[in-house]
Amino acid sequence: MKAFLILEDGTVFQGTSIGSKKEVISEIVFNTSMTGYLEVLTDPSYAGQAVVMTYPLIGNYGVCLDDMESSKPWPDGFIVRELSRIPSNFRSGESIQHFLETHDIPGISGVDTRSLTKILREKGTMNGMITTNADFDLEEVRGRIKSYSVAGVVNATTTKEKYVLPGEGKKVALLDLGAKRNIARSLNERGCQVTVYPAWTLAEELLKENPDGIMLSNGPGDPKENVEIIKEIKKLYDSNVPIFAICLGHQLMALATGADTYKLKYGHRGGNHPVKDLETGRVYISSQNHGYAVDTDSLDSNIAVPAFTNVNDSTNEGLKYIGKNIFTVQYHPEACPGPQDSGYLFDRFLQMMEGEK
Incomplete structure (x- = not known):
């Protein structure tokens, strides 16, 4: 069956x-990853x-x-060349086609993804529609496409109730903002x-368990949308408990301490970002998935550098936060599946919880 990808600028791809x-x-x-499409989907x-x-x-x-990386896939659609x-792997449980069908995710293949990516790089990330309706009215559809915005996605992806992964070492409180x-x-x-x-979760509830450290996870959407969560993260910042934050957590900590964020033209998504x-002075190859960044010009150098x-x-x-056992990264x-260059940051977090700065 034919399918169409319609971009808000009027460009149409058929597949x-x-x-x-x-x-x-x-x-x-x-996303520019060469492997790991299942990790991307989930x-x-x-x-x-x-x-x-x-x-x-x-x-x-x-x-x-x-x-x-979670119990279900999250993207609204999947677009491939x-x-x-017919997958070939002794670990494979099913095909991507069956996986998408099972989870009600539409997709389109046969698209010139090089051309599509060039458009998104040159014009910036934009909205689009995937449809099997060949009789669409382009102008009517463009109006609907332009009006779409990503909203409420942190609450949609977070765990609905607290749970524990047992361990004999340090007690870590992980705030799930849409965590992998x-x-x-x-x-x-x-x-x-x-x-x-x-x-x-309120900061008071999290802190009353006396965690040795706090982890702020990755997650979807515009960080500025999370007004109430930012207020609670400011309380965590003031608590002096060691904190490590990744991706969205990194952005929310910056916002909680007075800095600003902005939307990137087309974001960073892939497994090959230096x-x-x-x-x-060392360079690491990293995995990334984000459309927003912290504005370093907005930083108070007395708070973070x-x-x-x-x-x-x-x-x-x-x-790096000044006078605090707090560090945050965007990547x-x-x-998984890689690269693993920066896994040492978890060891740095453990050292912080041991009292080493």
């Missing part, structure tokens, strides 16, 4: 329908977005359910007892 046949309007973003940070995979062949190793319908499973797993594998809290440690920067475009990739040290 073949994959997955669900329902019609969706979403924000269209691209990353809550993609809630409210449809994902374009730039790698030309997707699905060749099927769906390995143990690799899922070529879909492999591997954040809690990375801490748990280092012996930590991890208690995962819903995003709307980030530089400003203290050591840049710790990492993106080598490609010089945007901020991490902050994903828990990345």
Whole structure:
């Protein structure tokens, strides 16, 4: 069956329908990872977005359910150049086609994803529609597409109730803002007892358990939308408990302490982004998935200073907080399938909880 991707600027791509046949309007973003399409599909940070995979062949190793980063996929749609319908992998439980159908996610294959990505890079991220209706009225559809905005996605993706991953080591409180499973797993594998809290948890409730450290997770959407969560994070900042924050958590901590954030032209999404440690000069290859960044010009140098920067475009990739056991990064040290360059940051967090700055 034919399917169409219609961008808000009027550009139309034709391809073949994959997955669900329902019609969706979403924000269209691209990911440059060569592997890890299942981790992309199950990353809550993609809630409210449809994902374009730039790698030309997707699905060749099927769906390995143990690799899922949450209990379900989150993107509104999935856009690929070529879909492999016959996976070859002893770990595969099903095909991508079946996975998309099961979870009611529409997609489109046969799209020139290089051309599409160039449009998004040149004009910036824009909204689009995936539809199997060949009789669409372009002007009417464009009006609906333009009016779409991503909203309420943190509350949609966070855990609905507190739960605990047992451990014999340090007690970590993880505020789930749309967390990937591997954040809690990375801490748990280092012996930590991890208690995962819903995003709307009050700071007082979290602190009354006397955690040794607090983890602020990744998550979807515009950080400025989370007004009440930002207020609670300011209380966590004032508590003097060691804090490590990733991605959305990094942005929310910056907002809570008076800095500003802004939307990137087309974001950073992929497994090949170089980030530089400003203290050591070392460059790490990182996994990233974000459409917003912290404005370093808005930082109060008495509160926080840049710790990492993106080598490609010089945007901020991490902050060090002055006089506090707090550090935050924009990228994903828990990345699976990779790269694993920055996994050492979890060890740094453990050292902080041990009392080492």
